[in-house]
Amino acid sequence: MSDLRDPAPYDALLLLSFGGPEGPDDVVPFLENVTRGRGIPKERLKEVGQHYFLFGGVSPINDQNRALLEVLRKDFAEHGLDLPVHWGNRNWAPYLTDTLREMTDAGHRRIAVLATSAYASYSGCRQYRENLADALATLEAEGRRLPRVDKLRHYFNHPGFVRPMIDGVLASLADLPEDVRAGAHLAFTTHSIPTSAADASGPAAEHGDGGAYVRQHLDVARTVAEAVAHETGVEHPWELVYQSRSGAPHIPWLEPDICDHLESLHAAGAPAAVMVPIGFVSDHMEVLYDLDTEATAKAAELGLPVRRSATVGADPRFAAAVRDLLLERAASERGIPAERCALGALGPSHDLCPVGCCPARAARPAAAGADSPYA
Ligand SMILES: CC1=C(CCC(=O)O)c2cc3nc(cc4[nH]c(cc5[nH]c(cc1n2)c(C)c5CCC(=O)O)c(CCC(=O)O)c4C)C(CCC(=O)O)=C3C
Numbered sequence: 001m002s003d004l005r006d007p008a009p010y011d012a013l014l015l016l017s018f019g020g021p022e023g024p025d026d027v028v029p030f031l032e033n034v035t036r037g038r039g040i041p042k043e044r045l046k047e048v049g050q051h052y053f054l055f056g057g058v059s060p061i062n063d064q065n066r067a068l069l070e071v072l073r074k075d076f077a078e079h080g081l082d083l084p085v086h087w088g089n090r091n092w093a094p095y096l097t098d099t100l101r102e103m104t105d106a107g108h109r110r111i112a113v114l115a116t117s118a119y120a121s122y123s124g125c126r127q128y129r130e131n132l133a134d135a136l137a138t139l140e141a142e143g144r145r146l147p148r149v150d151k152l153r154h155y156f157n158h159p160g161f162v163r164p165m166i167d168g169v170l171a172s173l174a175d176l177p178e179d180v181r182a183g184a185h186l187a188f189t190t191h192s193i194p195t196s197a198a199d200a201s202g203p204a205a206e207h208g209d210g211g212a213y214v215r216q217h218l219d220v221a222r223t224v225a226e227a228v229a230h231e232t233g234v235e236h237p238w239e240l241v242y243q244s245r246s247g248a249p250h251i252p253w254l255e256p257d258i259c260d261h262l263e264s265l266h267a268a269g270a271p272a273a274v275m276v277p278i279g280f281v282s283d284h285m286e287v288l289y290d291l292d293t294e295a296t297a298k299a300a301e302l303g304l305p306v307r308r309s310a311t312v313g314a315d316p317r318f319a320a321a322v323r324d325l326l327l328e329r330a331a332s333e334r335g336i337p338a339e340r341c342a343l344g345a346l347g348p349s350h351d352l353c354p355v356g357c358c359p360a361r362a363a364r365p366a367a368a369g370a371d372s373p374y375a
């Protein structure tokens with residue numbers, strides 16, 4: 001096999017996701033899993049529970065991961081990549097620990113991990129690595145010989161992640177009434193996090209205010225906005241805004257919120273907006289509730305025409321990007337330099353999170369980084 005198509009040393013891929021409830025009885029236990037020890041106000045939990053109940057207690061995220069699994073397996077098969085793809089979640093079944101146990105018992109020794117989270121930050125990266133460490137600790141306590149797990153690099157700027165978003169924005173613009181289209185703002189949106197977490201996501205000293213988290217999002221937003229301008233001949237004004245804030249009101253989180261932003265746009269005379277959820281990999285609950293329900297209602301109240309552009313989801317170009325990331329990392333683990341695709345100004349992200357990357361307040365073991373306690 002030609003070197004750059006060889007998955008060795010990897011013998012399996014693990015799709016690692018957030019997980020979500022699949023019926024009304026799952027909602028509260030799911031929220032308990034998500035927020036264990038994180039001091040989310042009870043009021044906020046009741047509110048978030050309502051978002052799920054509005055959709056029958058079902059988060060779309062699991063079906064989206066099932067669809068992604070299917071396109072990944074299809075893409076691998078079509079490209080002669082004989083590598084099983086498994087799926088495990090941090091907060092709901094199929095649970096990460098159970099999947100990793102099955103993979104270990106099936107004899108997998110070297111597992112590449114794709115997290116359904118594209119950017120740096122504690123919530124988007126280190127927390128996934130902590131949960132991997134927890135799962136490995138459980139398997140170790142059960143007397144199992146541990147496989148090695150490697151998390152694939154951040155793919156926020158991979159063309160297979162960015163190009164489908166550009167197409168999504170073009171489709172949303174085309175769907176706006178013609179008389180407001182040319183003046184439409186692009187409101188790039190992502191999950192708000194505490195400003196302290198943003199600054200620690202790759203140090204503010206190196207990346208500026210908001211750390212790597214904000215810088216990476218700004219880079220993607222600029223890349224998408226420039227590609228859209230190139231395609232349409234119109235330079236749409238754009239901004240990076242936030243959604244889904246939680247936590248106590250006195251703690252500063254990234255702002256402005258998308259709903260406040262729509263109000264400001266309206267007040268400033270903007271004729272329309274496209275909400276572009278660059279922070280998310282699929283149309284899960286944060287997109288369906290916070291954007292399609294809440295922000296869309298706010299826009300209707302203002303009389304501001306809005307559209308919400310698609311996330312990458314199970315786009316075959318994303319599956320191809322995952323294959324690319326896996327083969328690139330496999331080659332590099334074998335000591336062979338491989339091309340590392342990236343759009344924008346920041347270049348490809350690191351393979352291995354450095355010691356102390358994206359720290360949380362309380363230090364906990366995290367796998368698949370330079371400070372992993374596991375080989
Ligand atoms: C950066 C980021 C991403 C993007 C990266 C990634 O995708 O991982 C993300 C994704 C998601 N967040 C999700 C759900 C929730 N996030 C919560 C809480 C929080 N998220 C945070 C950050 C992020 N979150 C933070 C700083 C908190 C508060 C503190 C904490 O608890 O760490 C809470 C608790 C209640 C609330 O506060 O809202 C819930 C229910 C779902 C599933 C949706 C579904 O079911 O379809 C997904 C994909």
Ligand SMILES: [Fe+2]
Nearest residue numbers: 123191244286
């Ligand atoms: Fe979240």
